[in-house]
Amino acid sequence: MSQLFPPAVVEPVELADAAGMVCIRTAGASDVENLSVYFTGLSATSRNKRFSGARADPGVVAAECIARSGGLDNFTLLAELRAEGRGTIIGEALYAYDATVRHGEFAISVADAFQRKGLGLQMLTAMETRAIDLGHEMIAAETARANAEMRGLAKKAGFNDTGLGDWQSVHLAKRLSR
Numbered sequence: 001m002s003q004l005f006p007p008a009v010v011e012p013v014e015l016a017d018a019a020g021m022v023c024i025r026t027a028g029a030s031d032v033e034n035l036s037v038y039f040t041g042l043s044a045t046s047r048n049k050r051f052s053g054a055r056a057d058p059g060v061v062a063a064e065c066i067a068r069s070g071g072l073d074n075f076t077l078l079a080e081l082r083a084e085g086r087g088t089i090i091g092e093a094l095y096a097y098d099a100t101v102r103h104g105e106f107a108i109s110v111a112d113a114f115q116r117k118g119l120g121l122q123m124l125t126a127m128e129t130r131a132i133d134l135g136h137e138m139i140a141a142e143t144a145r146a147n148a149e150m151r152g153l154a155k156k157a158g159f160n161d162t163g164l165g166d167w168q169s170v171h172l173a174k175r176l177s178r
């Protein structure tokens, strides 16, 4: 791929109906503005699901995501559609390791127009690979019981319901292995 762009963490993929290659890469300080644009462009439904209904300023959230991914055990992955020398963010996944409970937690979203094309699973797989490289043994996420997309994605990726959720939320976890 062009050297104009930061390196991808997995082989670039072609998505159905997308003009260009999609690269999954680590986010850096220069991504705050584009990530903010991405969050702003999500539908209200997707944004609500991603942020569990919490009201959030996209610019602030984007800056927090990038700042949180600065540490050794935390990172943000971006899915970037690259075409004609331009990169457009079409997905993101935030991973943070909690040393007290000894597992990584994540949150993820894919731009509405690119959902259900396999990108969420690709990002989750890339995240798991990175977490394994960091020596982490368990990965977990919490989502609304009503979030069929996330529950479906987690199931397909091999997560199980830990039973630690409540009437509104489901806690999902997966043991990582090489």
Ligand SMILES: CC(C)(COP(=O)(O)OP(=O)(O)OC[C@H]1O[C@@H](n2cnc3c(N)ncnc32)[C@H](O)[C@@H]1OP(=O)(O)O)[C@@H](O)C(=O)NCCC(=O)NCCS
Binding pocket: 045, 046, 047, 049, 050, 051, 106, 107, 108, 109, 110, 111, 114, 115, 116, 117, 118, 119, 120, 121, 122, 143, 147, 148, 149, 150, 151, 152, 153, 154, 156
């Ligand atoms: C959850 C989300 C990231 C999934 O991303 P995606 O790129 O659409 O997922 P994929 O295309 O990789 O789908 C993988 C599997 O997930 C399941 N899935 C995805 N969308 C689904 C839907 N709408 N209904 C049921 N299952 C679904 C399916 O099992 C699918 O495999 P299949 O297409 O072979 O049946 C995306 O729907 C999204 O961004 N939602 C809004 C934000 C959100 O809810 N984030 C989770 C909380 S942090």
